[in-house]
Each structure stands twice: as structure tokens, then as C-alpha cells.
Amino acid sequence: MSNNSKLTPFQQYMEELTKAKEQKRLAQLQQKYTTSPDYSKMSLRDELKTRFDLQEMNDLQKKYQNPIKSLYNLGQTAGTVAGNLFASMKDMQTANKIGYDNYAHRLGMCLNAQEGLGAAALSLGAGVLKEGYDIYCKALDNKAGNIGKNMGLCNNKQTSSLNEAWADSKKDMANNLEGIQYGLNNPNGNCRKWLNNLDYRKNQWRK
Secondary structure (H helix, E strand, O other), X not given: OOOHHHOOHHHHHHHHHHHHHHHHHXXXXXXHOOOOOOXXXXXXXXXHHXXXXXXXXXXXXXXXXXXXXXXXXXXXXXXXXXXXXXXXHHHHXXXXXOOHHHHHHHHHHHHHXXXXXXXXXXXXXXXXXXXXXXXXXXXXXXXXXXXXXXXXXXXXXXXOOHHHHHHHHHHHHHHHHHHHHHHHHOOOOOHHHHHOOEEOOOOEEOO
């Protein structure tokens, strides 16, 4: 890359624009070619295009030497994880049924785990943070002078003892782990069909 101190503002702008375009192109190529292509099933035209694409990807990787693919995939995975968890939460709010959180926790984790180990790990981490947040808001914020409520971070209307909050979070994490386990072991399964046999009110599986 050029020495930016010797460039005019316009030249710097054009260089940064080129860099952004090339990095975007590299991310697109890395997403497209996650596995080695099978040339035996391609026409000559498609094979040539694929080889040119791979050469372009290789040149861009050498040029920037950045883990662009990892960052791109991480961002994409994080977005998917957040989207599934948010959808499960909305599903729970819409259902508005006692014990339905037992269903929603498993569903969100199952959907994320089906995306792979990375999504499962992110989802599990988010679950741990959420339960820590719940324990604090339900049982500890009141003792700390309602700092969380005063800052708008804790919106729960009822408080509970530490033992009660811990027991509820322990239950939720067990449900999370069960959802993750099913999702990882059944990447092509139907999470909702699996959950049809769950009595979410009792948090038990029907026999």
C-alpha cells in the first residue's frame, strides 16, 4: 500500500475506497469458496471462471493478510445467533403462557446449535450472560440500592431471593444445554417437531 503521508486527500480517499472494495470482494469470494471446487462437474467456461476467482482470492489474501473470512463469518454467525434468540423471546412473549420459557430456551439454542459449534458456543455464552443478568436484577439489585433499576438496566417488577433466582437460572441453563445438544446432534432436524413432546408447563418430556 502507498505511504498515506505522501498522498493528496483525494488520493487517500481513492485508496481507501479501493481497499474497502477489495476487502468486500475477498469476503464474498471466501464465503463462496468454503470448500475445494469439483472441476469434473463444471463446463470449461465455469472452470475457468472458478480458477480466476480462486487466483483473485489468493492474491487478495496475500495483499491484506487479514483474517477477513473469520471476521466475516463471526459477524454473520453472531447475527444469526442474536436473531434466533430474539425470535424465540418474541415467540415466548406472544404465547404468554406459564412455563413457555422452558420451550423458548430450548428452541433458541436448538436453532443456533444447528448452525455449528461456533454458533452453539456464542449462544451458550449469551445464555450464561443472560442468566447472570437475571440473577443480579431479581435478587441482588435491590440490595445494591437499585442501581440497575435507576439506570434502566433492570426492568423486572418482582424481586426474589438469591436461592430462587439461582434455581430459576439453573433450570434455564439446563434447558439451554438440552437444546444445544439436540441441535448439534441433529443439524437437519426440526426443532419445533422435537419440542412437540415437551410439557413446557411441567418442564418435562412426555413419555
